[in-house]
Amino acid sequence: MEVFNAFIVSIASVWNDSGFAAFTGGNAIMIIVGFVLLYLAFVKEFEPLLLAPIAFGCIMANFPKTGFFEDPGVMLAIHYGITNEIFPPLIFLGVGAMTDFGPLIANPSTILLGAAAQFGVFISLAGAMMLGFDVKEAAAIGIIGGADGPTAIYLTIKLAPHLLGAIAVAAYSYMSLVPLIQPPVMALFTTQKEREVVMEQLRPVTKFERLVFPVVCTIVISLLLPPVASLIGMLMLGNLFRESGVTDRLSDTAQNALINIVTIFLALGTGMTMSAHDFLNVKTLLIICLGLIAFIGGTAAGVIFGKIMYAVTGGKVNPLIGSAGVSAVPMAARVSQIVGQKYKPGNFLLMHAMGPNVAGVIGTAVAAGTMLAMLS
């Protein structure tokens, strides 16, 4: 009898210590959400590099009693990297090393398209304030419209850390849905004639320009907006590695091994913020809706500004490149290329769209820096 009692008590103890005892309906819902995200990543191939670790993090975040964020270990280290703004600048280092700034330098007027596309950020900011979010929360929500995951995480941690999960997921989800969200908006705001514009070949950019631009850009923006100095500095350092021609090993590491490692940590850590307790509420739904409005608003503003440039230049600018002003690099530029080719086969807009696309990255960082300067 004594053996039987000990056995029962042990079993009960194991059960009480298990995750099943504390498992809630909310956890189950979020694990299903994780499955859906995995499906989108693996079957639909919506940015699987980002969505797969986010989805798996979401599933893991909903196992009760794991103590991931209390006990020292890899999960706490990953969480530390996110909450202390370590990962976003490292991602920017890789983005800088992967990105050709040449199209922007060759055609600096396209920088205006990157600025115009930030309109979505501020539309969403105003909308969020009207829906009852405080100004810091609204700013963090608005930055989703910039379509720049690292910047969104960076700003949210500083202004509204309690909203990190919802904002990061909305930002990365919409980034992965760029090929679905943008084309209808681009078609809505442009005419057939505008979509068929073939743009002139870009002028060659000298190595001097490629080297001086990142340095000058870092100095000016860092002095003007110190809160985003680490983001802009790392972006430009990565680009210098790429362009210098004598730091190939560093460039290779930044654009391959390092960015892949940091992406795993950042995306997994983002998914780990999606616990049912923090995620399943009305605010999350509002944030996801506002994020979509911000994204559509940014795309529309970029395209409309593209139309203005089309008119001003006498039809030399294809307004479709305006949508690349949202900074999802290089997905947004790729969408401009694909949509442009759909309406005029053989029309190569890719390099022209990379100008606003790069400007969008810088513009979103500037928008974040402006909001940090005003609000923090």
Add this chain to the structure above:
Amino acid sequence: MSGPVEANEVILMGHPVTTNPFIIMLINMTVVFAVLIGLSFMICLIHVVDPTKKAEEKPTAAPTPAAAPVAAAPVADNSVVIAVISAAVAAYGYSAANIIAIRPAGNAVWKNAGRMAGIQNSVN
């Protein structure tokens, strides 16, 4: 002058400025445009002061008139390029005897295909 601060009050230099979302939006958009327009001017300035600009333009402009009378065979020594292309072809199991001609592509398809491949599977 400054009364009790509201939750949504934007405070600059210690002074509450506004709670109006549209004014906040306007201020931010103005700053973003100003900074990016400033950057575009800087790009133009870098182009203007670029000391390597002329040095690079001259060699491309000069050979054109000189090349016209010769017209026939290209005189540039492309032996290194030919060797590299031959090695790359050999790596796929073909011998140098299979190579009939090596000449620049007549259109930009390969170049654009290379650019497209270069932007696949990247993350931001």
